[in-house]
Amino acid sequence: MEQIRENIRALQSLAGPLPAFLIDDAQDDPHELFLEWFQTAIDNGVHEPHSMTLSTIDPDGTPDARVLILKDVDDKGWYFASSSESNKGKQMETNPSVALTFYWSLIGRQVRIRGQAVPMGQELSAKDFLNRGIIARAIALIGKQSAVLDDRYRFDEALKEQMNLLRDNPDIVSPSWTLYRVDASVVEFWQGNKDRKHVRLRYRRNGNRWNKELLWT
Numbered sequence: 001m002e003q004i005r006e007n008i009r010a011l012q013s014l015a016g017p018l019p020a021f022l023i024d025d026a027q028d029d030p031h032e033l034f035l036e037w038f039q040t041a042i043d044n045g046v047h048e049p050h051s052m053t054l055s056t057i058d059p060d061g062t063p064d065a066r067v068l069i070l071k072d073v074d075d076k077g078w079y080f081a082s083s084s085e086s087n088k089g090k091q092m093e094t095n096p097s098v099a100l101t102f103y104w105s106l107i108g109r110q111v112r113i114r115g116q117a118v119p120m121g122q123e124l125s126a127k128d129f130l131n132r133g134i135i136a137r138a139i140a141l142i143g144k145q146s147a148v149l150d151d152r153y154r155f156d157e158a159l160k161e162q163m164n165l166l167r168d169n170p171d172i173v174s175p176s177w178t179l180y181r182v183d184a185s186v187v188e189f190w191q192g193n194k195d196r197k198h199v200r201l202r203y204r205r206n207g208n209r210w211n212k213e214l215l216w217t
């Protein structure tokens with residue numbers, strides 16, 4: 001136990017080699033810079049760069065967070081999909097203010113996004129659902145995400161039932177499956193540096209434009 005704790009303290013972070021962040025070349029739109037950074041993450045072999053943390057707020061003001069898969073990015077925002085009946089779904093219904101966080105350790109880059117989660121409606125949500133593999137669709141059809149599971153065996157039973165249903169009716173769509181888009185108001189790009197001279201560039205929405213500002217680290 002003590003040895004593991006020692007190991008935690010001994011671990012290095014931002015070991016590099018890390019890329020430079022040339023802020024003078026940074027695009028005027030953070031969606032474009034995000035996509036450029038995303039491609040750099042892929043090119044550098046970052047594992048699952050599309051895994052991100054979604055933070056939400058409970059009705060009593062308590063924050064919550066979990067990892068999700070990024071589905072798409074365009075000039076309007078960042079997309080992910082989940083059940084509207086899950087904890088996060090209910091939280092976003094009462095308070096659509098959310099944050100997304102990416103960390104790509106191999107290149108020492110973090111991106112933080114704050115904004116509003118907007119459900120994309122039935123048609124796009126159904127399209128996203130039908131693009132998923134059969135097991136993922138069957139699990140979504142079970143529903144109950146984030147509810148207490150009394151017995152693991154009941155999950156296997158429910159999965160079998162929904163798999164059979166899907167084999168007979170492959171076009172079934174879960175009514176609660178929802179594609180969300182995060183419309184950002186603030187996006188921050190953080191480039192780590194092994195000498196701790198990190199670079200932070202924040203974009204703040206100003207109507208249809210974005211203001212860029214450097215931040216102290």
Ligand SMILES: Cc1cc2nc3c(=O)[nH]c(=O)nc-3n(C[C@H](O)[C@H](O)[C@H](O)COP(=O)(O)O)c2cc1C
Nearest residue numbers: 051066067068069081082083086087088089145146
């Ligand atoms: C790498 C990874 C990817 C995940 N992707 C998704 C996803 O795209 N959608 C989703 O609903 N849950 C996804 N999950 C599960 C969530 O982290 C979470 O456990 C689940 O959505 C329930 O969250 P909630 O109780 O806060 O609603 C993923 C988990 C991991 C570790």
